[in-house]
Amino acid sequence: MADKHNAMDLSITEAAKDKVFNRLRQANLAFQDIYPGDRQDRQPIHTVYGGANLFRSDTAAKMGEIAMRSLKAYAPDFTVLARALRLPGYQSLPTTPKEIARVEEKMGQLSDADRKREFAWLPYTVYEKLLHKLAHEPVEDFRIDFEDGFGNRTDEEEDATAQQAAQEVAAGMRGGTLPPFIGIRIKPFNEDLKERGARTLDIFLTTLSGLTSGKLPDNFVVMLPKVTIPEQVTALVELFELIESATELSEGSLKMEMMVETTQAVIDASGNNPLRSFVEASKGRMIATAFGTYDYTASNNITAKYQDMGHPVCDFAHFSMRLALGHTGIWLADGATNVMPVGPHRGDNLSGPQQRENMEVVHRAWRLMYEHIRHSLYKGYFQGWDLNPAQLPIRYAAVYTFFLESYEDAAARLQRFVESAARATLTGDIFDDAATGQGLLNYFLSAMNCGAIDEKDVTATGLTVEEIRTRSFLKILQGRRQVQVS
Numbered sequence: 001m002a003d004k005h006n007a008m009d010l011s012i013t014e015a016a017k018d019k020v021f022n023r024l025r026q027a028n029l030a031f032q033d034i035y036p037g038d039r040q041d042r043q044p045i046h047t048v049y050g051g052a053n054l055f056r057s058d059t060a061a062k063m064g065e066i067a068m069r070s071l072k073a074y075a076p077d078f079t080v081l082a083r084a085l086r087l088p089g090y091q092s093l094p095t096t097p098k099e100i101a102r103v104e105e106k107m108g109q110l111s112d113a114d115r116k117r118e119f120a121w122l123p124y125t126v127y128e129k130l131l132h133k134l135a136h137e138p139v140e141d142f143r144i145d146f147e148d149g150f151g152n153r154t155d156e157e158e159d160a161t162a163q164q165a166a167q168e169v170a171a172g173m174r175g176g177t178l179p180p181f182i183g184i185r186i187k188p189f190n191e192d193l194k195e196r197g198a199r200t201l202d203i204f205l206t207t208l209s210g211l212t213s214g215k216l217p218d219n220f221v222v223m224l225p226k227v228t229i230p231e232q233v234t235a236l237v238e239l240f241e242l243i244e245s246a247t248e249l250s251e252g253s254l255k256m257e258m259m260v261e262t263t264q265a266v267i268d269a270s271g272n273n274p275l276r277s278f279v280e281a282s283k284g285r286m287i288a289t290a291f292g293t294y295d296y297t298a299s300n301n302i303t304a305k306y307q308d309m310g311h312p313v314c315d316f317a318h319f320s321m322r323l324a325l326g327h328t329g330i331w332l333a334d335g336a337t338n339v340m341p342v343g344p345h346r347g348d349n350l351s352g353p354q355q356r357e358n359m360e361v362v363h364r365a366w367r368l369m370y371e372h373i374r375h376s377l378y379k380g381y382f383q384g385w386d387l388n389p390a391q392l393p394i395r396y397a398a399v400y401t402f403f404l405e406s407y408e409d410a411a412a413r414l415q416r417f418v419e420s421a422a423r424a425t426l427t428g429d430i431f432d433d434a435a436t437g438q439g440l441l442n443y444f445l446s447a448m449n450c451g452a453i454d455e456k457d458v459t460a461t462g463l464t465v466e467e468i469r470t471r472s473f474l475k476i477l478q479g480r481r482q483v484q485v486s
Contacts, residue, residue: 035327038442039287040471043331044140044181045450046395047290048386051149052165052184055142057172060179063389064138070341070390071134074362077104078120078127084363085370085397087123088405126400133396133451138389140450141181144169146200147188147225155196162200166207173217183221183257189232197224198239205243205254214248221287225259226295230274230281233258237283256285257331261292263299266320275324286330290385291317293335309335309372318379334376336385341365341394366394373398382446396450403447407457414440414461418476437473445471 050059075081079100082090094100107115107124115121144165146158153161165184172178184204187197201222208216224236233256240254258278260266268274279286296317297307314335321332342365343358350358369391376384377399386395417437444461445468447453458468467476 036329037327037438039329039331040445042180042449043383043446045383045399045446046386046392047141047143047181047333047383048139048389048392049143049145049149049185049336051151052144052146052161053150055144055165055168057168057175058177060139060142061177063392064134066389067138067392068131068134070362071130071393074341074359074366075127075393078124081127081130081393081397082123084366085394085401086367087126087397087401089119089122092119093123122401122404125404126397129400129451130393130396134392137180137451138392139179141219141383142179142183143223144182144184146197147185149185155199158196158200159203162203163207166204167211169208169217170211173212173215178217181219181221182217183219183223185223185225188226189224189235190226190228194235201236201239202243205249206247209247209249214250216249216253220255222254222256223259223290224256225292226261227258227278228262228264229268230277233278233281233286237281237285240285252285254285255287256282257288257290258286259292259295260289260317260321261295261299263296266317273320273324275321276328279325279328279330288331288333289321289325290333290383291321291335291381294338296335309337310375315379318376318381322380331383332381333383333385334379334381336387337365337369337372337391338387339365339368340388341369341390342388362390369394370398374402377402399450400452403443403450403452407447407453410440410443411457411461414444414463418462437477441468441471441473441476444468 048063056062071081075084077100079090079093079095081087082093094103103120104124107118107120110118115125118124146162150158150161169178169182172182184201186201187193189197222236222240224232227233236256240256241251243249244251244254258265260275265275265278266273275289278289291314293309293314294307297311297313300313302311302313318332318334325332341362343361345354345358373384373395376382382399384395386392414437417440441463444453444458448455448458448468455465455468459465463476467479470476470479
């Protein structure tokens with residue numbers, strides 16, 4: 001067969017073909033540079049926004065305490081949470097304290113494998129993981145807000161707050177009390193607020209650099225809101241460069257993210273989606289975009305009653321963001337639910353009817369937020385906003401349920417894919433398989449990031465812990481290919 005192939009007459013010479021393919025290679029490489037694939041490092045599943053005037057070095061821990069109290073007050077056990085959110089299997093859960101205690105005791109004594117066979121496994125597991133998360137890492141990402149959460153105040157007050165916030169961040173760095181991700185949101189760079197936004201940025205970063213000898217917190221980012229034109233991004237990058245050159249901050253260390261919260265950020269004056277141009281204007285400093293639900297719905301002339309994450313105009317923006325920025329390595333984040341799970345009655349001596357009304361109000365807000373988050377997850381948005389510590393339990397409950405209820409199916413799919421891809425490496429077809437495999441692997445990486453599963457759960461797919469930690473399906477296949485060749 002090989003001799004017959006070599007003897008065939010061909011119309012295309014090697015030199016002519018090389019000329020064609022050299023041009024194609026440049027185009028392919030340029031495409032790969034724009035679309036390198038999803039980032040493989042950890043993405044937080046939420047960002048909490050809080051007024052800069054309220055931020056302290058221990059804010060994350062205090063939010064965790066508030067969140068835990070809220071959970072215990074309105075869902076003292078896993079059955080109450082399951083019924084409030086209508087988690088799978090909630091109808092079959094026990095209702096009396098004695099029955100609930102018996103199920104909890106039994107579940108606590110079973111092995112992981114045996115526990116999964118029980119009807120109460122999912123709601124019980126979600127609740128237990130939720131308790132652990134709130135106790136150990138209640139906040140994954142926090143944004144010190146100088147925009148909507150701070151408001152328009154006197155220049156003297158914002159100057160002082162910017163300095164104080166930097167001092168608190170420095171104290172948190174020394175004490176190890178900051179969340180894994182943190183940043184600030186400045187005011188937008190429109191004509192009215194650009195001076196104020198730039199001044200706050202300068203004060204905060206100059207103060208912080210002076211206190212930390214130019215060191216930034218891990219995963220620090222600056223959020224630019226209400227972006228409408230690429231020049232606003234360019235201006236922020238140029239300010240970054242000026243601040244880095246004037247302080248001990250290392251060149252290129254400052255990263256940014258932007259808010260998509262105007263119609264012009266989705267469709268510009270020429271009728272095009274401008275998001276890619278915003279990324280290009282950042283000169284590699286843009287790492288994420290976040291959707292602003294309420295500003296965006298307002299910019300679409302949606303009345304206040306209907307301004308929420310479930311509105312179809314939000315879906316259009318979400319898919320526009322994904323189409324423009326998918327596989328570019330830019331993280332995408334959804335917005336927030338603005339109905340707070342806080343009862344109308346306060347105090348320690350509430351009447352029975354007041355307590356019941358509080359419970360009804362909180363559970364109704366929980367359910368709304370749960371549905372919003374599930375809708376985001378359904379669309380492939382694994383990060384969103386939270387505005388109040390009382391929302392944290394539902395953020396984690398929704399995400400844990402989403403991952404755990406489909407774990408068995410996803411594990412089986414990835415196991416089959418690993419086995420078939422490993423066979424494919426014998427013929428060298430690793431690149432064709434890598435993209436699909438990475439999508440499956442990303443499911444487990446996201447689930448591990450938030451604590452829904454652990455490494456042991458992923459090894460059930462046939463991957464080793466070392467392979468999982470590469471966070472890259474391509475590297476996994478390349479490693480297996482090297483073993484086969486050797």
